[in-house]
Amino acid sequence: MPMAEFMKFVKCENEGVFDIKRMYSTEQAFKKMQNFRNLHFAYMGMRVNVAGMWGTIVGNWKTNLFVLFDGEIEKHNCHPYWEIAYYDDEGNVVRNYQKGEYAV
Template identity: 40%
Template sequence: MAKLHKAIETLVRCRGEYFSFVKIGMMVEVYGDLGTIVGVNDSANLDVVFTNQLKHGKHKYNCHPTCEIKYFDAEDEVIADYSDKGKIGGGQ
């Protein structure tokens, strides 16, 4: 668990305090496909496993935290939207 917490700290340090809301296990939508954040990689990008494994397989994908992505809370409400339709996060 400490390793996962450190991964989020790296994301916040490299990408900014705004990303302190990000949690491992959080549901996201990237380019219209639902997935789950499973980690943060050395590039301070998100590791996401997509729900549709027939389309994406079982491996994790390297996803930029502000590129065509929506973040959902535990109640499935959008809490940050970096899609072309949303563009809210980061004080925009």
């Protein structure tokens, strides 16, 4: 189907302002993951670099991290020790688990 034909069936509506809190996990679930993985330094909102891609921790899925990469709209499931570096608010490395070509 040509795009011009497809557009006849598309209707866009603004449903309101997106609530950023919907991207984040619950604090209690995140703390449980922190204890299990010994990641007491990590927090939701912390900047990370995973395999060369910059993002922000927005929560967890079971014992892994949910990271929202810069420029993306979907969060991604990331292992907390695979090719990841954690940064504080000043941009200093807190922990670095990168071993490959992305190592800091």
